[in-house]
Amino acid sequence: MEHGVGASAVVGVSTRDELFGEVRVTLDAAHGLVTVDGDGLPLVVVRRAAGTGDVDEQMPVGTRDGRRLALAVDGGAVPVSPGRGRLTRRSFRVDVTHAGVRYRLVPDSLTGSRLLRGAERVGELSSDGDGVVVARWVTGAGVRPVEVALGYALAAAFGTGALPMWMLLLDALGDLVPG
Template sequence: MHAHITLDGPAGTLRVSGEGLPSVELVRTAGTPADAHTPIGTRKGELLTLTVDGAPASIRPARGRLLRRSYRVDVRADGVRYRLVPCSYGESRLSRDGRALGLLSSSGDGRVIDEWDEGVEPTPLDLAVGTALAAAFGTGASPWWETLGDIIGELI
């Protein structure tokens, strides 16, 4: 299975599709300004609408502050809970219903690289939702101590 990604950050639209995959669409509310740090243009869940194969799904991006965990994104689609959370500078871990599936990386350029854990065969839904989250929000984050150091450096 191969996912095709169409991302337009300034417009706030993302579509993931592919043969055998459910289509995933994430849209930022029209007329809202895009932030420069998030590929889809916002981490405010109330400004985002997510659909999976045309059905509404819930999305809750965390605010993205000091800790890597604060950059997590939670989704509930078709009765399944997904979480994408940074685990290194450039990668984020995708989990389904609390079970780790693999690592995804994306620099926000509309391309996603996936590396599934040994023994994991991702479902089409896993692949489509994981790809959409990585493309929409990017992956990876600095550790808290480095981020804190940067903040202090800016203040000095």
């Protein structure tokens, strides 16, 4: 879930979701802000704390430190816990608990991630970290409006996909070789 994002412009994207119609995603990478709303969807906001130093330019929202992030659904605070993003795809996961339900966005390919409700897969999402999110929902999963909004918000804020462990390991080893 590492993607290069220009930190200068605010990007607003409107997408037609297959289940819920228009979904609006706004990404302000410079200020670490993602908002998602749409027809019948709750407003979801992911925000990096103001004055946060050491902004990670590879991450749309600028950090994977959950202490420096706030997530809100229709104005209500929701805990967000991103993984550290190290050697395994699973380490790039993002966990959210809303209304007693645990959601997880976790990479499952180079470019895509799956959204889980508990252990159940509810959707497949992809985003290059530029505010554009493509979502496919699992037929028969009973996908709820809050899940659609959370899926789009997490994908836009953290990007999707990750390299397999062997490629990440080679990259890390390459960093150790003097050049």
